[in-house]
Amino acid sequence: MKKLLAESFGTFWLVFGGCGSALFAAGYPELGIGFAGVALAFGLTVLTMAYAVGHISGGHFNPAVTVGLWAGGRFQGKDIPSYIVAQCVGALAAAGCLYTILLGKTGFTMDNTKASVFATNGYGAFSPDGYNMASVFIAEFLLTMFFLIIILGATDRLANGKFAGIAIGLGLTLIHLISIPISNTSVNPARSLSQAIFAGGIPMQQVWVFWVAPIFGAIIGGWMYTYILQKKN
Structure with missing residues (x-):
């Protein structure tokens, strides 16, 4: 149960910190943090929770990561459903x-006919810069694949585990720097689902997607690291 609570808390922080920075601070007049600030916020959420609760649950905070770690032989398949539910x-x-806080803003409305609502x-029309489904799929697949390679490599028994959280957090920051204009960056099904449920519509x-x-990308990343890249001795 503590593992599941840790996954819930960690994923809460990822969505609240990452999506919250996009909603509250990214476009603030004159002082907004912009894409770079949002990218850094997502990376910092994972970095901080990796050190805060990663030793309890493994610090997945992402269904794709959970499945990818299973594909890489680092996680038991029987625990996948409970982890994904907790996330x-x-x-x-x-x-x-986030929605409750936004309700307290004068003039707030949820216009789900616009990209990134x-x-x-x-x-398509709901990509920040108008990328079609194929482009978004490729980007999300590749970025999640590399995210799993980063995670598996940084936490390898031959790596310096003390710095794993930093490498993973900065990896997620880079992923967001690349892909916010393409898809508003997911690489995390739980993060996407939570926002879409409140927005509704398209x-x-x-x-x-x-x-x-992300799940297909994570599986391929897990396989690639374990069976192609990983040093066995």
Whole structure:
């Protein structure tokens, strides 16, 4: 149970910190943090929670990471469903808190006919810069694949484990720097689902891409590291 609570808390912090920075601070007049600030915020959420609760649950905070670690032989398949449920619960709780805070803003409305509404992910007209479904799928697949390679490499028994959280957090920051204009960056199905549920409409209809592409990418990344890249001795 403590492992599941740690996953929920960690995923809550990822969504609240990452999506919250996009909603509250990214476009603030004159002082907004912009894409770079949002990218750094997502990286910092993972970095901080990796050290805070990673020793309890492994610090996945992402269904794709959980599946990828299983593909790489680092996680038991029987625990995948409970981890994913815990991650989604944490993400939804964070989205609910973000929405509640936004309700207190004068003039707040949820316009789910626009790209990136409530920090959602999307393709086509719902991509921040108009990228089609194929482009978004490829980006999410490749970026999640490399994210798993970073995670597995940084936590390898031959690596310096004390710095794993830093490498993983900075890896996620780089991923966001690359892909915010493409898809508003997912690489995390729980993060995508939580925002899409509150936004509804087209973002909810498109959320399947942000489950399928990251999970496939994570599986390939897990296999590649374990069976091609990993040093055995």
